[in-house]
Amino acid sequence: MKTLKAIPVKNQYYEHIEKEILNILKELIYKPLKDIMAKYDKKIVINAQASYLIKAILSGKVQYHDGKFEGKFDSFITRDIKALGGKFNRITGSFSLPQEKLTADVSRAVGAAYSTAQQLSEEIRNYLNNLEAGTFTVDMSKRYEKAIELYNKEIEKSFGRYQKNIIPVKLTDDQKRILAAEYSRTSQKPILGQIQRRVEKLREVVKESAFEGYRGSTLVKGIMKSLDTDKTHAKFIARQETSLLLSKLRETRYKDVGIKKYRWSTSGDGRVRDRHKHLQGGIFDWDNPPRITADDETPARYGHPGEDFNCRCVAIPIVD
DSSP states (O other), X not given: OEEOOOOOOOHHHHHHHHHHHHHHHIIIIIHHHHHHHHHHHHHOOOOTTSOHHHHHHHHTXXXXXXXXXXXXXXXXXXXXXXHTTOEEETTTTEEEOOGGGSOHHHHHHHHHHHHHHHHHHHHHXXXXXXXXXXXXXXXXHHHHHHHHHHHHHHHHHHHGGGTTTOOOOOOOHHHHHHHHHHHHHHHHHHHHHHHXXXXXXXXXXXXXXXXXXXXXXXXXXXXXXXXXXXXXXXXXXXXXXXXXXXXXXXXXXXXXXXXXXXXXXXXXXXXXXXXHHHHTTOEEETTBOOBOSOTTOSSOOBXXXXXXXXXXXXXXXXXX
């Protein structure tokens, strides 16, 4: 039995797609939010003669809430709080001080910071409420064309060993565009779904900020944490959608040259699903994909290597 070299899905096939998904999220969500936050930063006027504590409150470095100062304290800020009678709690990392002990200047700074954070939360909430994922489209076709181009070169290179058995069929530019456009449409759903989930999560961050007394730091931290989470999700979506695309391309290219069967091969490590371990070494027909879900899992799904969620298995083409 003669086989061709298996072509795994490498990072280079989907890294540019991952980057594009992140760019979409940044342009649609994070850049506008950053602009809103920057606008409110400019609204805050800090007198050069103000105490270190007041400057810290107005800049958002320190917050006063429920009788406690919280945030980042340096020696100068600590000195100002202690001068007011503040007591440090090592467990919570905050200074306790009853509101009636605040000076008029500190009270005004706390009120100004609260008002600014409240207005900031309101504007961010309004922006998110007006942002609906269904009102725009995402065109990833050019990105997918690049993935197709890179992967197809590897497939055609693998044909070289068996020129006597294989009559190569070139993939036309039209075929590449059609396949890329098809998967651009298919990938809209998970990408738009991620955008919608992120909008909903950020709405919760705004609510949390309001619940905690409109602390600007809570809002900013929540937004930045969401961006970090999106980096992970963007990679998952990019890899999954690219893997599905390249699996379809692989099937089409092999069938074009008369290769009808393949051997299933796992990555051979502890992350391999039990069902895929069972498929290891099995020979399957491109027109009759095996079941890729466990026997007790419903609904049952069928597919080729790389088509299950985050599947790293590969198909080893069999040349008759």
